[in-house]
Amino acid sequence: MEMTNGQFFVTTIDKFVRWAQKSSIWPLTFGLACCAIEMMNLVGPRYDAARFGSEVMRASPRQADLMIVSGRLSLKMVPVIQQVYQQMPEPKWVIAMGACASSGGIFDNYAIVQGVDRVLPVDVYVPGCPPTPDAVLHAIMKLKESIAQGRAKGGVMAREA
Amino acid sequence: MAKLDPAGLPLEHPDPRGYRVEAAEGDRMIISVGPHHPSTHGVLRLILELEGERVVNCVPEIGFLHTGIEKTAENLTWQQAITVIDRMDYLSPLSNNLAYVLAVEKLLGIEVPERARYIRVLMVELQRIASHLVWLGTTVLDMGMMSGFFYAFDIREAILDIFEEVTGARMNPSYIRIGGLANDVPDNFVQMVQEFLDRFPKRLDELHAILDENPIFLDRLKGIGAISKDKAIAYGLTGPNLRACGIDYDVRKAFPYCGYEEFDFKVPLGTNGDCYDRYLVRMQELRESHKICVQALQRLPEGPWQIDDRKIVRPPKHEVRENMEALIHHFKLVSYGFDVPEGEVYVSIESPRGEIGYYVVSNGKNKPWRVRTRPPAFYNVFAIPEMVRGELVADLVAVVATVDPVFGEVDR
Numbered sequence: 001m002e003m004t005n006g007q008f009f010v011t012t013i014d015k016f017v018r019w020a021q022k023s024s025i026w027p028l029t030f031g032l033a034c035c036a037i038e039m040m041n042l043v044g045p046r047y048d049a050a051r052f053g054s055e056v057m058r059a060s061p062r063q064a065d066l067m068i069v070s071g072r073l074s075l076k077m078v079p080v081i082q083q084v085y086q087q088m089p090e091p092k093w094v095i096a097m098g099a100c101a102s103s104g105g106i107f108d109n110y111a112i113v114q115g116v117d118r119v120l121p122v123d124v125y126v127p128g129c130p131p132t133p134d135a136v137l138h139a140i141m142k143l144k145e146s147i148a149q150g151r152a153k154g155g156v157m158a159r160e161a
Numbered sequence: 162m163a164k165l166d167p168a169g170l171p172l173e174h175p176d177p178r179g180y181r182v183e184a185a186e187g188d189r190m191i192i193s194v195g196p197h198h199p200s201t202h203g204v205l206r207l208i209l210e211l212e213g214e215r216v217v218n219c220v221p222e223i224g225f226l227h228t229g230i231e232k233t234a235e236n237l238t239w240q241q242a243i244t245v246i247d248r249m250d251y252l253s254p255l256s257n258n259l260a261y262v263l264a265v266e267k268l269l270g271i272e273v274p275e276r277a278r279y280i281r282v283l284m285v286e287l288q289r290i291a292s293h294l295v296w297l298g299t300t301v302l303d304m305g306m307m308s309g310f311f312y313a314f315d316i317r318e319a320i321l322d323i324f325e326e327v328t329g330a331r332m333n334p335s336y337i338r339i340g341g342l343a344n345d346v347p348d349n350f351v352q353m354v355q356e357f358l359d360r361f362p363k364r365l366d367e368l369h370a371i372l373d374e375n376p377i378f379l380d381r382l383k384g385i386g387a388i389s390k391d392k393a394i395a396y397g398l399t400g401p402n403l404r405a406c407g408i409d410y411d412v413r414k415a416f417p418y419c420g421y422e423e424f425d426f427k428v429p430l431g432t433n434g435d436c437y438d439r440y441l442v443r444m445q446e447l448r449e450s451h452k453i454c455v456q457a458l459q460r461l462p463e464g465p466w467q468i469d470d471r472k473i474v475r476p477p478k479h480e481v482r483e484n485m486e487a488l489i490h491h492f493k494l495v496s497y498g499f500d501v502p503e504g505e506v507y508v509s510i511e512s513p514r515g516e517i518g519y520y521v522v523s524n525g526k527n528k529p530w531r532v533r534t535r536p537p538a539f540y541n542v543f544a545i546p547e548m549v550r551g552e553l554v555a556d557l558v559a560v561v562a563t564v565d566p567v568f569g570e571v572d573r
């Protein structure tokens with residue numbers, strides 16, 4: 001934002017912008033493995049992510065704010081996930097869903113990346129194999145909290161750093 | 162550049178990535194669908210050669226979810242390997258468990274007690290219903306209908322509740338163990354399953370009501386993506402995809418395991434092998450699985466739920482606290498596992514996607530020497546080119562959806 005005079009004005013806009021950002025985080029449909037099935041349940045009737053403004057699963061990275069990496073990431077998939085991440089407009093956030101995405105999980109072997117944070121900046125990690133949809137909802141709420149506090153900058157800081 | 166032979170394989174480039182945009186001749190266009198694409202149901206990449214809207218050729222590229230499961234299983238004890246095998250076909254982990262466990266039990270030469278057998282059948286059939294419901298939900302979603310997805314996933318939640326109650330996990334429960342089960346079912350199991358089974362036919366009627374006369378849904382499935390009987394056999398199709406062509410092959414009937422011969426159920430068959438038939442076959446299978454569940458629940462016997470061999474199954478916890486011998490057995494099983502006699506076996510069962518087989522080799526140690534899977538979805542995926550050739554691009558979505566691939570299983 002290009003606002004040099006009037007500090008007061010800038011902070012208010014910031015707060016307003018953050019409120020707007022956190023209120024409708026649209027996740028990208030990026031299913032990798034078992035966790036993806038639980039991610040589908042997230043928009044299903046019981047868990048209903050619409051309550052949190054996140055029911056619109058976007059198929060195109062150009063229209064999404066949040067990438068939920070749901071599942072194990074193989075070495076072959078790394079360039080693809082990086083490209084998809086780059087295609088997402090800023091601000092953008094990443095949730096590592098499940099043990100595999102967070103740390104490699106039970107697959108400590110030649111094929112699986114030991115945590116997506118090796119290739120992407122991750123904002124929230126969700127434990128579980130697979131995490132229940134409640135856990136993912138919790139992660140989305142945590143993410144909202146940190147957006148409101150200005151901690152999760154949405155990929156902007158990651159690029160500048 | 163890459164020319165294609167009539168079977169659809171690139172001649173000069175065995176690697177499908179040899180396909181380049183320059184390779185298109187004349188008006189033909191080459192596009193790549195996936196690996197990140199909403200309608201590929203996972204991480205499949207399809208390289209399409211198009212003439213206008215028609216698909217001239219299609220080459221699938223797989224391996225984006227390669228997890229090294231078979232190799233990892235070799236470094237785990239026989240019992241531990243169940244956990245990674247769970248994560249292969251994650252829509253029906255219990256079928257994977259069952260096939261692998263049956264193979265190891267065959268090597269060990271053990272028979273599980275009646276109660277364990279019935280619970281296994283019951284759980285696997287519930288899993289089949291759950292898996293078909295995910296298939297249905299995602300398929301109707303691809304056909305542009307959100308409400309069908311909600312209905313299907315709502316029904317599935319009831320099954321996941323049962324799983325959570327019994328095994329502690331909604332998915333990937335590793336419940337079926339060598340020598341029996343992980344634990345007995347809880348007291349309210351019968352009641353929970355009964356409630357679900359009572360409600361299920363009505364819920365299924367609801368689904369039929371919103372789908373069967375929906376002109377858009379029917380138009381997008383009828384006569385699309387047909388495959389002939391001979392081709393289906395040649396490609397090694399199994400499961401609902403094969404039966405949609407009218408070939409009566411179901412492992413549960415052809416080579417019964419777990420006492421499936423005692424149950425009264427039919428094998429639904431299609432006629433044309435097109436998307437609509439695949440849809441119909443799966444919908445009827447839901448009813449048949451329901452029938453099997455009802456019978457299994459009625460006949461569920463009392464008694465032990467695992468074998469009585471302390472060298473293979475863990476002693477109950479209270480004994481471990483009081484009895485020295487039980488403690489030693491417990492320690493040995495947890496730290497070392499057990500040896501399996503030398504030999505090799507192949508056991509296959511009917512998973513929701515078709516014939517899933519495990520070829521297991523033991524060299525007499527506490528870890529498998531080789532665990533090789535025959536994943537049904539792998540063969541099914543490679544029949545997609547045969548089905549989409551000559552169809553419109555939009556029909557590709559219907560074909561991929563009705564083939565029901567699961568990439569955990571294809572890539573392993």
Ligand code: SF4
Pocket residue numbers: 033034035070071072097098099100101105128129130131248333
């Ligand atoms: S964390 Fe577990 S459920 Fe999720 S992708 Fe990994 S193995 Fe599958």
